[in-house]
Every structure is written in C-alpha cells, then in structure tokens.
Amino acid sequence: MFDYKLLMALATVVEQEGFERAALTLGLSQSAISQRIKLLEARLGEPVLLRQSPPVPTAVGQRLLNHIQQVRLLEGDLKRQVPTLEDGTRERLRVALNADSLATWWAPAVSAFCQKYAVLLDQVVEDQDVGLKRMRAGEVAGCLCGSPHPVAGARAIALGAMRYRSVASPAFIETYLDGEVTAERLAGAPAIVYGPDDRLQHRFMAQLGFEGAFYHHLCPSSEGFFQMTLNGLGWGLLPELQAQQARARGDLVDLLPEPYTIIDVPLYWHHWRNGGEILAALTRHLIDQAGRWLVAT
C-alpha cells in the first residue's frame, strides 16, 4: 500500500494553497508537512510539487492527487455501507463550476442533496478551461461548465442551457445610447465583461453585425456584474435568473426584442466514471433538478 499520510500532505498543500495552511488544517507543524512531501519525492525519485506560491503539482504529483481523490470517494462509499467505520466527519466533495451558476441556481439545486447525504461542498469558481484542467489534475470530482468534451476517465452530461439576456438600465440607454439601441451606439458606450475569457458580449455584438473591439469594464464577479448593470455603468448579458426581478420592476430592460436579446449557453456536468456512489447520486440529482432553472437545449 501507499503511505497515505504522505499523499494526504500533498493533497492538503495543493487544496489549501500553501504549506502553512496545510499544516493548520492537518494539525501538524509546517516542517512535518515539508518532510512528508520530501519523503514522497525521495521514494518517487522526482519532485511532486513546484515550490511557488501557491504550490503547483508536477505531472506525477497530479497523478497522485487524482488517485487520492478517488480513494477518498471510495472510502466515503465504504463508510456508508459499513456505518461503524463512520468517524463522524462529513464527506467533502470538491467541484469546479462557473460563477453564474453558483450565483443563481446551484445552491437551490443542490441544497436537498447536501442535507440528505451530509455532504460539505468545496466549490471553486473557474472558467471551463481551468475547471477541466482541475478535473484532469484530480483536484475536483466534478466540473460544471460549457464544454461538452469530457477529460479521460470522466463523463459529460448535458444539463440544459443558461439563458442570458442583453440588458441595461433605462438611465444608461438614455444617457449613453440616446434612447436607441444600435450596434454602433453600443460599441461607443461601455459594456461590462466578466474577464478576458468572457466572449458573450462579443457574440452579441457579432450577431448585430459588429466585429472588433468595444469599450468595456472588467468585472470578475457575477453579483458585481449585476450591480454594475443595475447602476447604469454599462450594458451586458445577464443570466435571466439574475435579471428577473429587476426586469419585472423596470430597473433593467432588454436591449432588443426577443429572440435577439437572448443567448442560451449550454452547461455540461463533468464527473468521474468511477467516482463512487456519492458522486453518482449528485449526478442523478442534478439531472433531475436542473430543468427547473435551465432551459432545454
């Protein structure tokens, strides 16, 4: 058998993003953590971790992480089958997901599941490329994102699509667009963009026949994006779930009539094939629940 004390030290350093916090989490000294990692590396004959801030696993380190995450899930299954093994701790499930899901439908969707299975969630917010990289690296058990392509050993299931609407505040449309929405006026008024990988506003402009750069704020926060739109700082595409109440009150209005104001973004649930019973239960739960918030694709 592997020495799981050593593997746990590695996993905790990566999850906690540092030796000091890993030591706190495991109730060990920092030098004990450091020795365990060094011992692991001595046995393997190669480094498992790049010592930078935060520490990054090497290729072989990632394979170890992938392994230990799977072992933990299997242990969880075993504890449910053999309740006397249960040490009173709750399961932890690490998942990567997109910011807009976490800000809107994710919590109501998984609430009953977490209560039933006594699961604690470690959620990481990532765009799809980084999320899938974390899957591949064995850092997360599941990933909710826009890519239909599973990584090796995993499955991707279509859950439906998140509906986005191009919106702005009435004051913004008055001030910046002179009351009329055209591609040229939009390009000259500030948009809001989540980050360098957010192409949704660009897709919307392309549909209007406009290619090229346009003014934009950068706002890497789902709720910040909503607040900036609501307060007339820019226009942008908001999840319908998030814009609903403000649209009903007239505080936000669609930039164009339907269907032109709408972009549907499909979401896929990536999960390991052999991730154990609890991950399989979450997958069934998501398939069952997602239709309440996502539109059919």
Add this chain to the structure above:
Amino acid sequence: MFDYKLLMALATVVEQEGFERAALTLGLSQSAISQRIKLLEARLGEPVLLRQSPPVPTAVGQRLLNHIQQVRLLEGDLKRQVPTLEDGTRERLRVALNADSLATWWAPAVSAFCQKYAVLLDQVVEDQDVGLKRMRAGEVAGCLCGSPHPVAGARAIALGAMRYRSVASPAFIETYLDGEVTAERLAGAPAIVYGPDDRLQHRFMAQLGFEGAFYHHLCPSSEGFFQMTLNGLGWGLLPELQAQQARARGDLVDLLPEPYTIIDVPLYWHHWRNGGEILAALTRHLIDQAGRWLVAT
C-alpha cells in the same frame, strides 16, 4: 526615453495573462509580442517575465509595470488638460477590491464617477494580501481591503466598516440546530466559508467561546454565499447590505440578538500618492460616498 512599445507589450501580457490575448488586444502577432519582450530583456540583461501560465513578472519586470501604470495615469491627466491630445479612448483604471464590496455597494458608489470622468474599470477581486501585492507590483492603481498598512509610495484611507450579520434560514435553524442557537450546535452544523483566508465565521465562533475546527462548505463567491445561506445549506456571516431584503422577508434570520450577531469589518482605500488627478478624484469620490453604505468606525 524608454521604448514604451516594449513596456506596453510587457504590461499587456501580464494584464491579459498570456501572449496570445496580449497579441489580440494590441492587434499584433504573437511573435511580435514575443520579440518585444525579448528585446526588453536583451536591453536590461535579465528576464522581465517568467514564462509560465499565466506569465509572472520578475522583480525587475514588476518595477517596469509599476512605472508604466504611473505613466499611463499621468498621460490621462495631460489629456484632460490638453483636450486636443485626446484620442477618443476612455481611461482605464485597474483596482483590486474585496468580493463583498463589489457585490454590494461598490457599483452604486462609483457609478457617477465613471460617467463624469469617462473611466472604464478593470476590477480584480482579491483578498487583502494579494490585493496589496498587486499594488506593490504596480498592477493596480488602487486597492480596497481590510489592511490599514499602505505599501511604499501609497496611502491608505479608512472609508468605514462593512457590517456583517450572522444569519441562517429558518429551515436551517430548525433542521440543524433544533431551533436553538448555541456554539456547540453551530459547530456541529455546516457553516459557509468564503475561502481559506476567510476567518469571519471563526471570529464569530471565538466570540461565543468556541475555538477549533467546525464543519463548513467552501464557497468563493459572494452571491453564491448568499444563495447557499438562503437555501439552508449552512450558516454564515453575510454583509448586512446583502442580507437586508431576505431578513425583511423573514427568509433569513439573525442567529443572535444585537450586538452579538454583528461583526464590523473596517475597509481601507489604498492608492498611489502620485497616481495623478483621476485617481485623486476617485479617492475624493469614495471618501464622499462610502458613508452611505459603510458604518462609521
């Protein structure tokens, strides 16, 4: 004079987190960007950038970034003084701030400022240590965070405090706490924690006389944190601004009577001393406005 074409290549690679996106942003080929960085390094006789993903500036690279950010701000001042120099582009101001501010009071507070000065914001969400590291590295012009200690060359101004309240949903209190809030019951029920650096829930438990570990979900999203609390996944400390409506509706309730349910977290606005007129104007604006959302300290 420096060759600012080379410095701009460096700054764009760091801001856009990659050579490919920097090339897109500047309308150049990737190899042109790469050559400019190499030329810069040849002149300096040392590397300015660690080629990893995303690329990270070296110590000397950071000094160059600090310089170019300041030059850009000064150029902005000059353009306002000499309007014929104005090339029609809006100013960009890069600021780091805490997630809860961006999710609540920041957008309404800066809206009028951005419109008056035609400023576009590049916002990065960081906890205070990373935010101040970005200040020091010259990557941001300002930083809103909980530390009162300015980095060299900068000032920190107290804006007031964000008020947090310990809350949970009535269903959560019924299910997990059996209707009664005690430190022991809270420790046995899931909390919600923003990330490894979020000690707010720990501070609250310490005030109740409880030291040590407790169950928690990790949720690195301000709105996700709110949604998880609202949907009964855990208890946590929410910004009063964010919990207001749900508390008024009875969908969230305070865990303890005042003042025990409250923790006030001071916020400081860090900004360069010689950051130019636009940064000074934002600073005046924030000092003037923050009292509408923050409580006096």
